[in-house]
Amino acid sequence: MDGNVEDFTETARSKQAQNMPEMTKVECRNIDVFYGEKQAIFDISLDIPDRAVTAFIGPSGCGKSTFLRCINRMNDTIESARVTGQIFMDGADINDHSIDPVLLRSRVGMVFQKPNPFPKSIYDNIAYGPRIHGLASGKQELDEVVESALRKAGLWEEVKDRLLAPGTGLSGGQQQRLCIARAIAVSPEVILMDEPCSALDPIATARIEELIDELRERYCIVIVTHSMQQAARVSQKTAFFHLGKLVEYGDTERIFTNPEDSRTQDYITGRFG
Amino acid sequence: MNSPAPNPSEKGTFVTEAALKRLKKRHAAEMRFKLYGQVAIGIAVVALITLLVSIFGQASSAFSRNVLTFDTTLDAAQVDPTGARDPDEISRNVSGFNLLLQDNLADQFLPGVEDRARLRELYGLFTRLAVLPIARKTAERPDTIGSQQRFSVALADDIDLFLKGGVTERTSIKLGTVARISGSIETGVQMAFSSPDASDDITKAETRFQEASAADSAPTTLVSAGDTWFRLDTLADGSASLTFIAGEQALPAAGAQASALVLAQAQENRTVSDRQIAWTMLLKEEGRIKSTFNTSLFTHSDSTYPELAGAAAAIVGSLLTMLVTAMLAIPVGIFAAVYLEEFATKNRMTDLIEVNINNLAAVPSIVFGLLGAAVFINFLGMPRSVPLVGGLVLGLLVLPTVIIASRAALKSVPPSIRTAALGVGASPTQAVFHHVLPLAAPGILTGSIIGMARALGETAPLLLIGMVAFVAEVPSGPTDESTVLPVLIYKWSTGAERAWEPQTAAAIIVLLVFLVLMNLIAIILRRRFERRW
Numbered sequence: 131m132d133g134n135v136e137d138f139t140e141t142a143r144s145k146q147a148q149n150m151p152e153m154t155k156v157e158c159r160n161i162d163v164f165y166g167e168k169q170a171i172f173d174i175s176l177d178i179p180d181r182a183v184t185a186f187i188g189p190s191g192c193g194k195s196t197f198l199r200c201i202n203r204m205n206d207t208i209e210s211a212r213v214t215g216q217i218f219m220d221g222a223d224i225n226d227h228s229i230d231p232v233l234l235r236s237r238v239g240m241v242f243q244k245p246n247p248f249p250k251s252i253y254d255n256i257a258y259g260p261r262i263h264g265l266a267s268g269k270q271e272l273d274e275v276v277e278s279a280l281r282k283a284g285l286w287e288e289v290k291d292r293l294l295a296p297g298t299g300l301s302g303g304q305q306q307r308l309c310i311a312r313a314i315a316v317s318p319e320v321i322l323m324d325e326p327c328s329a330l331d332p333i334a335t336a337r338i339e340e341l342i343d344e345l346r347e348r349y350c351i352v353i354v355t356h357s358m359q360q361a362a363r364v365s366q367k368t369a370f371f372h373l374g375k376l377v378e379y380g381d382t383e384r385i386f387t388n389p390e391d392s393r394t395q396d397y398i399t400g401r402f403g
Numbered sequence: 404m405n406s407p408a409p410n411p412s413e414k415g416t417f418v419t420e421a422a423l424k425r426l427k428k429r430h431a432a433e434m435r436f437k438l439y440g441q442v443a444i445g446i447a448v449v450a451l452i453t454l455l456v457s458i459f460g461q462a463s464s465a466f467s468r469n470v471l472t473f474d475t476t477l478d479a480a481q482v483d484p485t486g487a488r489d490p491d492e493i494s495r496n497v498s499g500f501n502l503l504l505q506d507n508l509a510d511q512f513l514p515g516v517e518d519r520a521r522l523r524e525l526y527g528l529f530t531r532l533a534v535l536p537i538a539r540k541t542a543e544r545p546d547t548i549g550s551q552q553r554f555s556v557a558l559a560d561d562i563d564l565f566l567k568g569g570v571t572e573r574t575s576i577k578l579g580t581v582a583r584i585s586g587s588i589e590t591g592v593q594m595a596f597s598s599p600d601a602s603d604d605i606t607k608a609e610t611r612f613q614e615a616s617a618a619d620s621a622p623t624t625l626v627s628a629g630d631t632w633f634r635l636d637t638l639a640d641g642s643a644s645l646t647f648i649a650g651e652q653a654l655p656a657a658g659a660q661a662s663a664l665v666l667a668q669a670q671e672n673r674t675v676s677d678r679q680i681a682w683t684m685l686l687k688e689e690g691r692i693k694s695t696f697n698t699s700l701f702t703h704s705d706s707t708y709p710e711l712a713g714a715a716a717a718i719v720g721s722l723l724t725m726l727v728t729a730m731l732a733i734p735v736g737i738f739a740a741v742y743l744e745e746f747a748t749k750n751r752m753t754d755l756i757e758v759n760i761n762n763l764a765a766v767p768s769i770v771f772g773l774l775g776a777a778v779f780i781n782f783l784g785m786p787r788s789v790p791l792v793g794g795l796v797l798g799l800l801v802l803p804t805v806i807i808a809s810r811a812a813l814k815s816v817p818p819s820i821r822t823a824a825l826g827v828g829a830s831p832t833q834a835v836f837h838h839v840l841p842l843a844a845p846g847i848l849t850g851s852i853i854g855m856a857r858a859l860g861e862t863a864p865l866l867l868i869g870m871v872a873f874v875a876e877v878p879s880g881p882t883d884e885s886t887v888l889p890v891l892i893y894k895w896s897t898g899a900e901r902a903w904e905p906q907t908a909a910a911i912i913v914l915l916v917f918l919v920l921m922n923l924i925a926i927i928l929r930r931r932f933e934r935r936w
Contacts (some may be wrong), residue, residue, distance in 0.1 A: 208827060232829070242819065242822060243824075246817075247823070249820075
């Protein structure tokens, strides 16, 4: 089992080093998700590219969040949920028994709908991940990790003087950027964002969108959003979900200008959803 | 409804007659509800205040006590007849020390008197064991034997009670000075007083007591003149005929200060005799009887004499029992709650466990006592009356409370914290121990401490495992025989002497202080931890 785990991380590093453009980061094959008896996702297959933003859109309850949570196995934490099918990340099956969800989640970060910083200091919020994964040895290295994560999340200038203030004392937009920084701090390869702006005002939303655009250069980002404008603004690829099925997937520009499916057409023009 | 159309310019269309009526009704309902709440709180506050006032009122006399100081030479022949200077031997030689005290009193009040009954009356100012602390002190320092020492001893409970205003109702009357005196100590004394109202005052007081008491007990009047005490036999024409009872055996000189002490009951009907009262008053006048803070409540263990009884053994016993209880109930309770709430899969089995835990919390405590007696004592062969068994029984008793409180506290931690921790790659155990448990800690602590407070006040289960035994020694460990505060209170409250009453109230206060302290700790901990949220 140890050997497998090492393979898993080894492959990741070598592929990252090659820095191939338009490379597929996550391959999903025939994913079904059940909540108890009820099936929420029907046979979805999808390739998510590296160093790009992929947006999942669709009406409420269409399964886009559920599908997103498959990618870092967050559905494991829901007792009644059952996932079938295969998801490959850099060629390794993440649902394999040898892959511990803890290791997977250190490579696939997640940002949630509502900002959920730990009720601790800003510093501790960021430092928690690196600490438990042993990513920094010594105080100084940890300080550097924290600073770089906050810088990447565009929050450093705002909070550098009050790193020991509680993270819950920040504004909603700042809290969400703190959560993004927290996800970045464990140096993941994929960042999943589940409607990261739905609880924020337009200015904070714009700030997050800018940030997502910057992060795209380093990470594979998957974002679930209800806002079609947001999907159009930040993403390169868009997947449209409807009633648990993947209706259409392609380049964002094409989806929004020339959708193939009539349901996509109806949704993006605001006829339902 | 055919109400007249409202005038829109005045009230607006919303304010119809019917609407106003409904509004009035609603306001009335609101006011009523507020009133009910205030009445309920008022009743609770009044009940609490009554309880506290009555307990503190009763206990106030137990926190002070009257002691007699006496100087004596620690005569080796009496204190240590064997001459071995063995500390055990000396501390057990209560009669020797008692003789020292009795001689001291007899020399002062009854020199040369051989009458056994009279002497016993004098010695009745103290109980035999009153000298025990002196014996122990001397045993610790044998070098003091043979030297002059000053000691203080506790007065017998009845005398103490009398000095605190108990035993019988009384009035003191100033009679001015002795105006005329004739007769002799042996055959009776005739005395007149300078105060013109002397006879009137005494008669009035006697009549008042006579009327107040339904019993046929006649009031008694004691008269003191100078250092001599008399009993009043008859009072006629401003001249009192008196019988000598105690004090200096000489006629007081004319001009000596005189006063009367009218007692509601004759000595046959009280626990303190006229002479004892006279001796006590004389000693008090001399300044040898003083009221001091009753430290024996905290330094002595239980005794059959209320003036010597203390709660030390019970306090230590309670602390040891609580220690065992805490060590069992808190860790087991918290881990059970964490497992059930965070890790266990929800199925029929866990449902069953949950229902059973909730039911256990409602099981009467005496059932746990039976369980303790059957399992720990009979089956496992543990000793009876020890804090270890008491603590285990109480631990089982509060375990469901701790589990329920801890689960509620864990449930109140928002799930977003768990997903956040899992999202950065924490394992479920790390998520619980790094994030969820610290956030639930204030609730868990509060629940645990309230559970402990309940255990501290439990009596019934401990009676069944034998912690009601008379324990004269302060326990030194959880396997020593011991008792606990609530059981001690129960035992003291059944004591026959009047002096147990304030003693019981004092023990209740000690228990209440412990409970308040525990609740205070709960509040402080909650505040401290909550600040981090």
